[in-house]
Amino acid sequence: MSRKLYVNTTINGEEIEFLCEPRQSLLEVLRDDLEMTGTKEGCNDGNCGACNVIMDGVLMNSCLVLAAEAQNRNISTIEGLATPQGLHPLQQKFLENASLQCGVCTPGFLMAAKSLLDHNPDPTEHEVRHWLAGNLCRCTGYDKIVRAVCDAADVVKETA
Amino acid sequence: MSATSTSVNGNGKYKVIGTRPIRPDGVDKVTGRALYGIDMNLTGMLYGQILRSPHPHARIRGIDTSKAAALEGVRAVVTAKDLPPAGADEVISLVEGTFRLTHLRSNILAGDKVLYQGHSVAAVAATSLHIAEEALRLIEVDYEILPDVVDVVAAMQEDAPLLHDDLTTQEFGEDSGKKSNIASHIQFKLGDLEKGFAESDIIVEEEFNTASVHQGYIESHNATAEWKTDGQLTVWTSTQGAFGVQKQTAGILGIPVSKVKVVPMEIGGGFGGKIPVYLAPQAALLSKLTGRAVKIVMTRTDVFQSTGPTPASYVKVKLGADKTGKLLAAEANIAFAAGAFPGSPIGAGAVCVFSCYDIPNGLVNGYDVVLNKPRSAAYRAPGSTQVNFAVETLVDEIAEKLGMDPIEIRLLNAAEEGMRRVDGAVYPRIGCRETLEQARAHEHYQTPLTGPHRGRGIATGFWMNAGLKSTVTASVNEDGTVNLMEGSTDIGGSRASIAMQFAEVLGLPAEAINPMVGDTSSVGYTELTGGSRVTFATGWAAYEAANEVKRILITKAALYWEAKVEEVRFEDGDFIHASDPEKRLSFKELASHLVDLGGPVVGTGAVDPDSGVGGSFTTCLADVEVDPETGKVKILRFTMVQDAGTAIHPSYVEGQMQGGSAQGIGWALNEEYFYSEGRMKNASFLDYRMPTCLDLPMIETVIVEVPHPQHPFGVRGVGEASIVPPPAAIANAIYDAVGVRLRDLPMRPDRIFSACLEKQAATVAT
Numbered sequence: 001m002s003r004k005l006y007v008n009t010t011i012n013g014e015e016i017e018f019l020c021e022p023r024q025s026l027l028e029v030l031r032d033d034l035e036m037t038g039t040k041e042g043c044n045d046g047n048c049g050a051c052n053v054i055m056d057g058v059l060m061n062s063c064l065v066l067a068a069e070a071q072n073r074n075i076s077t078i079e080g081l082a083t084p085q086g087l088h089p090l091q092q093k094f095l096e097n098a099s100l101q102c103g104v105c106t107p108g109f110l111m112a113a114k115s116l117l118d119h120n121p122d123p124t125e126h127e128v129r130h131w132l133a134g135n136l137c138r139c140t141g142y143d144k145i146v147r148a149v150c151d152a153a154d155v156v157k158e159t160a
Numbered sequence: 161m162s163a164t165s166t167s168v169n170g171n172g173k174y175k176v177i178g179t180r181p182i183r184p185d186g187v188d189k190v191t192g193r194a195l196y197g198i199d200m201n202l203t204g205m206l207y208g209q210i211l212r213s214p215h216p217h218a219r220i221r222g223i224d225t226s227k228a229a230a231l232e233g234v235r236a237v238v239t240a241k242d243l244p245p246a247g248a249d250e251v252i253s254l255v256e257g258t259f260r261l262t263h264l265r266s267n268i269l270a271g272d273k274v275l276y277q278g279h280s281v282a283a284v285a286a287t288s289l290h291i292a293e294e295a296l297r298l299i300e301v302d303y304e305i306l307p308d309v310v311d312v313v314a315a316m317q318e319d320a321p322l323l324h325d326d327l328t329t330q331e332f333g334e335d336s337g338k339k340s341n342i343a344s345h346i347q348f349k350l351g352d353l354e355k356g357f358a359e360s361d362i363i364v365e366e367e368f369n370t371a372s373v374h375q376g377y378i379e380s381h382n383a384t385a386e387w388k389t390d391g392q393l394t395v396w397t398s399t400q401g402a403f404g405v406q407k408q409t410a411g412i413l414g415i416p417v418s419k420v421k422v423v424p425m426e427i428g429g430g431f432g433g434k435i436p437v438y439l440a441p442q443a444a445l446l447s448k449l450t451g452r453a454v455k456i457v458m459t460r461t462d463v464f465q466s467t468g469p470t471p472a473s474y475v476k477v478k479l480g481a482d483k484t485g486k487l488l489a490a491e492a493n494i495a496f497a498a499g500a501f502p503g504s505p506i507g508a509g510a511v512c513v514f515s516c517y518d519i520p521n522g523l524v525n526g527y528d529v530v531l532n533k534p535r536s537a538a539y540r541a542p543g544s545t546q547v548n549f550a551v552e553t554l555v556d557e558i559a560e561k562l563g564m565d566p567i568e569i570r571l572l573n574a575a576e577e578g579m580r581r582v583d584g585a586v587y588p589r590i591g592c593r594e595t596l597e598q599a600r601a602h603e604h605y606q607t608p609l610t611g612p613h614r615g616r617g618i619a620t621g622f623w624m625n626a627g628l629k630s631t632v633t634a635s636v637n638e639d640g641t642v643n644l645m646e647g648s649t650d651i652g653g654s655r656a657s658i659a660m661q662f663a664e665v666l667g668l669p670a671e672a673i674n675p676m677v678g679d680t681s682s683v684g685y686t687e688l689t690g691g692s693r694v695t696f697a698t699g700w701a702a703y704e705a706a707n708e709v710k711r712i713l714i715t716k717a718a719l720y721w722e723a724k725v726e727e728v729r730f731e732d733g734d735f736i737h738a739s740d741p742e743k744r745l746s747f748k749e750l751a752s753h754l755v756d757l758g759g760p761v762v763g764t765g766a767v768d769p770d771s772g773v774g775g776s777f778t779t780c781l782a783d784v785e786v787d788p789e790t791g792k793v794k795i796l797r798f799t800m801v802q803d804a805g806t807a808i809h810p811s812y813v814e815g816q817m818q819g820g821s822a823q824g825i826g827w828a829l830n831e832e833y834f835y836s837e838g839r840m841k842n843a844s845f846l847d848y849r850m851p852t853c854l855d856l857p858m859i860e861t862v863i864v865e866v867p868h869p870q871h872p873f874g875v876r877g878v879g880e881a882s883i884v885p886p887p888a889a890i891a892n893a894i895y896d897a898v899g900v901r902l903r904d905l906p907m908r909p910d911r912i913f914s915a916c917l918e919k920q921a922a923t924v925a926t
């Protein structure tokens with residue numbers, strides 16, 4: 001067995017250290033070692049977006065990032081989206097719009113949408129669809145997801 | 161954003177039903193806290209992996225697991241030899257499919273033959289997933305490769321390679337004794353077919369083919385098992401039905417159901433695919449050998465190659481009509497690719513094929529055919545979409561030939577109360593006509609479509625919906641809330657729709673109900689989440705439980721007032737003393753006194769309703785634009801109309817309609833198992849192309865409410881019928897756009913492009 005690597009990183013604002021094998025993905029370490037199972041695995045080959053996290057401001061499929069690459073990075077996961085004060089407007093609008101059915105793709109969609117609003121606070125419907133095209137949802141037909149993201153953008157703009 | 165959703169809410173009769181509260185499990189699901197099957201983690205847990213056949217058809221001469229077993233970190237390896245001896249065979253019936261125990265057993269660990277690429281051969285448990293994967297590469301299997309067949313028509317031929325030595329055709333329910341890949345041949349007859357065609361002024365007849373498609377749930381199959389030394393086995397899994405997993409697992413392992421507890425975790429999609437067991441028995445065997453919990457999660461490739469697909473089909477339909485467009489005769493020959501083991505939804509296909517129309521003379525022949533593909537599973541309205549594609553295309557052709565509006569011809573022939581279907585069933589009150597009328601009246605249909613290469617199509621679909629067994633137990637809390645334990649796993653918001661029906665009876669706000677999904681040890685027997693049955697049947701159980709709570713609380717109020725039970729009545733959420741109207745207790749007030757009134761109040765609803773044959777009808781409108789240079793189809797606008805009976809939570813009814821529409825669009829245009837040399841070549845989400853949000857417009861919905869005649873709130877299941885008409889509607893729209901009829905699904909760009917070229921060539925030639 002290969003030697004484990006030491007990694008020091010920041011996840012949801014907290015400094016975290018872990019040991020990992022060189023072959024482990026960030027997704028695997030998040031879920032199996034750090035027990036942060038909010039980030040979901042759908043395909044493990046970068047084609048569904050269920051494992052989306054934001055790393056140094058960039059939206060990533062965490063299944064395509066090696067855990068060792070997390071060294072000195074700043075990572076946001078679904079577990080950090082809400083605060084003790086309440087849900088993020090995206091989460092609130094997903095609930096109000098009934099944007100989830102089974103909910104397993106939801107964390108990935110929320111992180112992708114968060115990344116969108118960070119880059120573009122006033123997206124058109126087409127821009128929302130274009131940005132979220134890396135995320136698969138099989139339950140909703142996307143209608144209510146797109147509406148929730150547009151609604152949340154309005155809230156974020158008002159409170160900015 | 162264009163597009164609106166419209167509904168006729170609750171027929172105005174209800175307080176809670178028809179509103180849109182936030183789902184009880186919502187916060188957990190938007191914060192990442194909800195625990196799905198894939199999220200299981202137990203102390204000392206081992207990771208399992210499955211070795212799968214690379215060949216579509218081969219005899220297993222031998223398996224050598226010694227090198228794998230010797231790898232550091234590997235704790236156990238199992239093959240079919242480790243299964244307990246097969247007991248008596250049993251047919252397990254689970255709502256949308258029947259499962260023969262011997263077939264389930266051969267499917268989860270192959271015996272002497274592998275029957276498809278991806279067939280499970282051995283299972284390994286190791287201290288890490290990576291070690292388990294390495295171990296798989298060390299297992300040596302000696303295969304004798306056999307000829308394979310993956311095409312349904314080819315598999316039916318006399319000289320086709322046979323999958324099972326002992327399979328003989330069941331001809332109209334009787335064993336024909338004839339060895340064949342045709343597992344069964346069923347037939348429905350109505351009226352006088354020859355007379356019907358003889359009286360017809362116009363007859364159309366065509367052949368259609370549809371490819372295997374997958375349910376495409378985002379969460380992979382998984383199971384975590386812990387088999388303790390006291391003989392008690394616990395399975396945590398993502399399933400549509402915990403009791404079904406219990407029955408199958410116990411049957412395969414040869415132990416009583418009471419020894420198996422199944423805990424249904426949150427489930428990341430199912431659509432019919434998470435009914436059979438694929439992993440629980442192997443995880444259990446590995447746990448027994450190692451004394452540790454074992455978790456197995458499929459890779460996405462395994463999910464495609466080893467689970468699910470809905471049957472590919474060959475469908476030949478002949479329709480006859482008179483000059484006015486009245487359908488007089490209909491004939492269908494339907495062959496479904498069951499996969500490696502019998503059990504495709506051929507019965508459902510044969511029932512659904514002419515279900516939308518009142519046709520006096522009919523004949524339907526259905527064939528269940530085994531071939532070298534994974535065992536097929538239910539997929540949303542199983543069997544209905546394939547046959548609908550054929551019939552709805554031909555109805556469109558008749559309308560065109562007679563110069564009729566496509567909705568008018570459907571209204572002229574629409575199924576109605578009292579009509580006898582080809583399978584003999586007679587419809588009660590149904591909403592087929594209403595969905596057509598709403599579609600015709602919709603702004604979408606009333607707005608002309610303009611522009612080159614653009615077209616509009618319509619189609620109507622049907623699914624029969626199930627009733628069956630459900631249990632709900634309600635306990636009243638002293639703060640006036642209610643804990644609701646129910647047995648239906650929640651795939652799309654059913655905790656909300658069940659709780660709302662409970663709340664309606666007692667005049668409580670939806671938020672006062674705390675619904676929970678029970679495991680097989682904590683709730684009464686409940687059939688799986690499927691057949692569009694949960695809001696109908698488990699909702700009905702909630703209604704019964706609420707009425708029992710109400711009856712008990714009336715006795716408690718009588719006790720409180722020291723009055724006779726007959727003197728207490730329940731009105732608008734309050735308990736009232738009949739002769740002294742000053743005495744009035746709200747549910748919450750009475751609940752706060754329960755501790756002094758003889759203790760706990762628990763109500764149970766245990767039901768087994770017959771849903772009848774009414775089912776749910778859908779009509780959809782599709783506007784498309786075809787790129788003549790590439791054959792690519794863009795969906796410009798899409799509207800789905802469905803009869804929901806009564807919409808309990810309209811947002812989740814719309815959600816079912818929109819989700820089914822998107823799956824139907826994917827089936828129509830992109831999705832297929834692409835085979836070469838018996839092997840699936842596109843087993844990933846990159847190459848198996850499901851619709852993304854960039855491929856779809858907003859999906860407009862119209863909820864029609866023609867109440868179910870028996871259900872206490874008039875609910876009809878809404879989960880499935882929306883997937884049925886989109887392929888035909890899109891095919892009709894493509895014809896309207898570029899004048900070519902597509903008869904094979906998916907309607908890929910290359911097929912449309914070729915059809916356009918052929919049409920051009922034909923035009924030039926004439």
